[in-house]
Amino acid sequence: MSVYRGVVPQMGFGTWQRNGDAAVDCVQAALGAGYRAIDTAERYGNEAEVGRGIAGSGLPRDEVFVTSKVWWDHLAPGAMRDAIRGSLDRLGLDRLDLYLIHWPSPSGAVAVESYVETLLALQDEGLTRHVGLSNHTVALLGQAVAAAGGRPFAAHQVEVHPFLQNRAVAAASAAAGIALTAYLPLARGAVAQDPVLAEIAAAQGATPAQVALAFLMAEGHAVIPSSSKPERVVENFGALRLALSGDEIARIRGLERAERYTRVDFAPAWD
Template identity: 50%
Template sequence: MHPPAIGLGTFRLQGQQVIDSVATALELGYRHIDTAQIYGNEAEVGQAIAASGVPRDDLYLTTKVWTDSLAADRLAPSLEESLRKLRTDRVDLALIHWPSPGDVLPVAEYMTALHRAQQQGLTRAIGVSNFTIAHLQQAIDAVGADAIATLQIEIHPYLQNRKVVAFARQHGIHLTAYMSLAYGKVLGDPVIVAIAQRLGATPAQVALAWGLQQGYAVIPSSTRRDNLASNLHAATLRLSDDDMAAIAGLERGARLANPDFAPHWD
C-alpha cells in the first residue's frame, strides 16, 4: 500500500503556518499528508485534519520515527505518542526517518520493531527514508522487500540518486521523492523553464511531473494556495521522452539534505 502519487510535505512548517497549509491542501483535494516526529508539527497537522471534516479513511497519513526512538523498546511508544498528537488510532505509513547515526543500532533491530508496531495496528504500512543501498539491503533481510511500502529519499533534477533508485526498483520497492524542487533551485533552470513555457505549465509542475512520470510519489510543500493548487495539477502534465531526457541531463549531485549524522551516501 504505497503512498498516493502527490502529497503535501510539512517539513519546516510550524504552528499556524502548518495548520493553514494542511487545511488549504485538504480543501483543494490533497489526501496524502507527510509529517515526522522531528518536524515538531504533528499536533498541528492533527488539529488541521480534525477541523477539515475529511473522513480519516479518505486520508493517507505518513509520519517518521526519529533517530532517538529507534531502540526496540522506544519505537512503538514513540509512534503511540505521534498518534496522540495526530489524533488518530493509526497512521497509514510509518517510516524510519534516518538510519541509526553511526549505525550504533543495527537496522534489523529497528526494522523488526517497526514491523511489530505494524502488527500491533499502529500503522498500516511501513517503510524507510534516507537509506543507502547497504541499509536497504539490511532492511530487506530483516522484514522482506514486500513489507517495505516505500523508500523516501531526496530526488530532484539536480540529485537523481540513480544507484539507490536502481537498487530499490530491482527489489520492487516504491520510491517517494522529497525536495522535488530542490528548495526552488530548479525552478529557474533554463531547461525546465523552456519546457514549462512550451507546455504552458509552471516550472514546478514540470519538475514534479518529471518525478511522477518515473513512478515516484512527490510531496512538495507550500503555504500558498495557488502553489498548492498548481502542484496538484502536475499529475495531468505529460512530458515527452525528449523532455525527460533533457531533465535527466541536469544531474549534478547537488545533495541538500546532508546532516552531520547522515550515512555514507552511494
C-alpha cells in the same frame, strides 16, 4: 505519464518547516485542492497542527493517507513504541497509514535488524497500516529488506529532484519492490531558476515546479512538495495533469549534477 503502482498516493503534501497555524492552513489548503496524502514526522514538531488540519478538512479518516516518521534516537524497541504512540496522540489518530524510519541509526548504534524487527511489530500491533524507510543507502536498504524476511516496505523516502536523481538508490528500491518517494522534489525552489525547466514549462503552459514534479512522477516516483503559500500548494497539484514527452524527460534527466541539499552530520555515506 507512467502509471504509479505504489501504496502511497503519488502526489502528497510535505509539511517539513510548516509550523503553527500556518501548518494547519497549508494542510487544509492541500486537502481542499485534492491532495489525499499528508507527510509529517515527530522531528518536524508539527504533528498536532497537522492533525488539526486533517480534522478540520471534514474528510473521512480513510480518505487521507497519513505518514509520520521516527527519529534516529528513538530506534530502540521501547523508544520506538513510545514514539509512534506520541505521534498518534499528537495527530489525534488511532493508527498511521505509513510509519517510516526517518534516518538509519548513526554509526550503526542500533542495528538495522533490530529496528526493522520493532517496526514490523508496530505494524502487527495495528499502530500503522504500512511501514517503510527513509534516507537509507543501497547497502542499508539491502540489510533492511533481508531483515524483513519477505515482508514488504511500502515506501523508501529520499531526496530526489532534477539535480539529484539518486538513480542507484532508486534502482535498488525498485529491485526490492519498494516505491520511492521524492522529498525536496523542488530542490528548495531551485527548479524555478533552471532554464531547461523554464523552457519546457513555457511549452507546456505550466510552471517549472509543475514540470519538475511531472518529471519525477513520470520516472515512477511519488512526490511530496511543500509550500507555505496556499496558492502554490494548489498550483503544484496541477502537475498531475502534465504529460511530458520523451524528449522533455530526456532533457530533464540531463540536469543531474549530484546537488544534494540535505546535509547533516549523522547521514550515512551516500551512494
